Amino acid sequence: MKSRTLLIILFLFVLLLPLALFLQPKVKEPPASFSVADALGGIVEPGFARATLPRTFTFPIDHGPHPRFRTEWWYFTGNLHTTSGRRFGYQLTFFRSALTPAPVSRTSRWGTNDIFMAHFTITDVQGKRFHSFERISRAALGLAGAGGIPLAIHLEDWSAVGFSGKSLDTELKASSEGKAIRLRLKADGPVMLNGDRGLSRKGREPGNASYYYSIPRLATSGTIRVDGEEFDVAGLSWLDREWGTTSLEQSQAGWDWFGLQLDDGRALMFYRLRQKDGSTDPVSAGTLLQVDGTMRSLxxxxxxxxxxxxxxxxxxxxxxxxxxxxxxxxxxLDLEVVPLLADQELNATTVRYWEGAVVVRDVKSGSSRGSGYVELTGYDGMKR
Incomplete structure (x- = not known):
């Protein structure tokens, strides 16, 4: 929901953050002091487009950026393994945040209308280590940017670059402090439109919504590097894709997002929007993708x-x-969802949240039913 998370996600600026970034070349380690409710709610400058009505999605164009909206993200997560069974999870997420509804003419070569943020994580299950990194930069001087056909997103040397204009076949690259991924993703199933034909409402106010689709099954292969050792890996990735201008409302604290790839070929996405009093918001929703490609809204x-x-x-x-x-x-379906590691908290990022790899089991038999990712936002400072 990223609502990758969503979902999402992911994902996540306040108005003052882009303005501050515009005044300085780069910010590598900003304080984790903003809430997801601040980032995705509040009053915005008039002129931004709003997600108010269902629309027709056009691919591959919609894999690319939507500059008329204030915020959007590309959320890649996956569960991978070596031939010997060593397991890894990963996340590579790119967020775009617009300063104004339309580009402003600036004489400085540093001038830009977009700020990009990216999060990169590796879950090393056997090593019992979770590694997370963040980068933030303006879309100027080649530091960051996004394009459409084929998809091409980068923030410095972290990137998601498509190698096919007709589908979301993509190569992901990211590295930091000796941790790295180089993965090739190929769509192995249909696009899943979430909500009302892709319009995902997050609140009661018109426009508190996003356009939201997922590609739950991306066949993945490549390499992961941790602790000076490189591993050949394969498995499944999930893309969560959202764009909008406002989402959360004042009464909402955050969400619990689930993206589950079941062994029988089905995929389940569900986000529970939480009110500040801990209750579930009635607009919480999800999608079940059947093996034959049909979708059921939940x-x-x-x-x-x-x-x-x-x-x-x-x-x-x-x-x-x-x-x-x-x-x-x-x-x-009666499923048990368990993290592969307890500590998969992104603690040193601008918005603190938990996002990690999980295993899915059948409650009655205890047998494996699949894998996936879970994202938990709005728990920062929750002590009880």
Whole structure:
């Protein structure tokens, strides 16, 4: 929901952040002091486009940027493994935030209308280590930018570059402090439109929504480097793609987002929007993608979500859910979702949140049912 997260996500600026970035060349390690509600809500300058009505999606054009909207993101996550069974998770996310509804003429070569932020993580399951990194830069002097056909996004040397103009076949590259990924992704299934034909409402006010689609099954191969060793890996990735201008409302604190790739070929996305009092917002929603490509939209009442355990971060002190039971009775699904590592908190990023690789099991038999990613936002400072 990134609502990758969503979802999303991901994802995540306040108005003052882009203005501050415009006044200085680069900010590598900004303080983790902004909330996701600040970033995706509030009053914005008139003139930005709003997500108010369903639209026709056109691919591959819609894989590229939408500059008339204030915020958008490309959210890649995946569960990968070596031939010997060593497991890794990864996240590479690019966020674009516009300063004004239309570009402003500036004489400086540093002048730009867009700020980019990116998050890169590796979950090393066997090594029991979670590595996370953040970069922020303006879209000037070649430092960052995004284009459409084929898709080409970069922030310095982190990139997502398409090698086919007709589909989302993409190569991801990122490296920092000896940790690196170089992955090739190829669509292995249909695009999943979330919400009302891709219009994903996050609140009751008109325009508090995003255009949101996912590609839940991206066949993935390539390499991951950790601790001076490079591993050949393969597995599945998930793309969450959203753009809009405002999403969250004043009463909302954040979301719990689930992107699950089931072993039987189905995919389940669900986001639980949380009110500040801890209750579930009725506009929470999801999508079930069937094996034959048909999609079923899910309302909050269709799915039962229970938290079975909690985990407290030793770094931030924040308390996150750490075990879930998801029931979708109409589809015969009764699933247990468990993190591969408890500590998958992005703690030193501008917006602190938890996002990590999970395993999916059948509650009754305990057998594997799949894998996926979970994102938890708005828990920063939650101690109880």
């Amino acid at each position: 309302a909050a009442a269709d799915l039962q979500l229970e938290i079975g355990a909690w985990w407290r971060s030793p770094k931030s002190g924040s308390r996150y859910p750490a075990h879930w039971r998801i029931r979708l009775p109409s589809e015969g």
